[in-house]
Amino acid sequence: MSRTVITFGTFDVFHVGHLRVLQRAAALGDRLVVGVSADALNIRKKGRAPVFSERERIEIVSALRVVDEVFVEESLELKRDYVLEHSADVLVMGDDWAGRFDELSDVCEVVYLPRTPAISTTAIIEHIADL
Numbered sequence: 001m002s003r004t005v006i007t008f009g010t011f012d013v014f015h016v017g018h019l020r021v022l023q024r025a026a027a028l029g030d031r032l033v034v035g036v037s038a039d040a041l042n043i044r045k046k047g048r049a050p051v052f053s054e055r056e057r058i059e060i061v062s063a064l065r066v067v068d069e070v071f072v073e074e075s076l077e078l079k080r081d082y083v084l085e086h087s088a089d090v091l092v093m094g095d096d097w098a099g100r101f102d103e104l105s106d107v108c109e110v111v112y113l114p115r116t117p118a119i120s121t122t123a124i125i126e127h128i129a130d131l
């Protein structure tokens with residue numbers, strides 16, 4: 001039986017921390033499905049639009065060898081629906097979300113992976129702004 005892994009993220013200003021979490025997520029199964037946060041979700045969540053649009057972020061994530069399918073994540077509250085819709089066996093999130101999705105462990109395995117240290121979209125934006 002093939003094992004489907006699902007993960008979520010904004011993946012704005014795509015960097016090596018994003019790549020590594022996707023590679024490690026893919027290694028936990030046979031198929032990786034990625035929910036990329038909608039621009040509107042980001043504005044609601046972070047109070048600003050992402051640097052790269054939803055279309056551009058989806059284009060980047062879809063092009064990765066480890067990614068099999070990409071869809072738009074419209075709401076943080078729909079995780080259970082997305083897991084069921086994509087028949088996911090494992091939900092993977094970075095450990096900045098540790099504990100947040102444990103309630104889904106009745107429908108899939110829930111795994112939190114350690115974040116890659118010292119890199120983030122915010123830090124990159126601040127670094128560039130300071131140049």
Ligand code: C2G
Pocket residue numbers: 008009010011012017018020021036037073076092093094095096097114115116117118119120
């Ligand atoms: N990540 C990581 N190491 C970093 C930065 C990010 O492992 N240095 C991981 C995060 O833990 C997350 C993924 O990369 O699993 C995507 O990160 P973000 O784009 O920051 O995603 P976020 O805005 O947290 O959106 O439903 C959940 C949201 O869509 C997650």
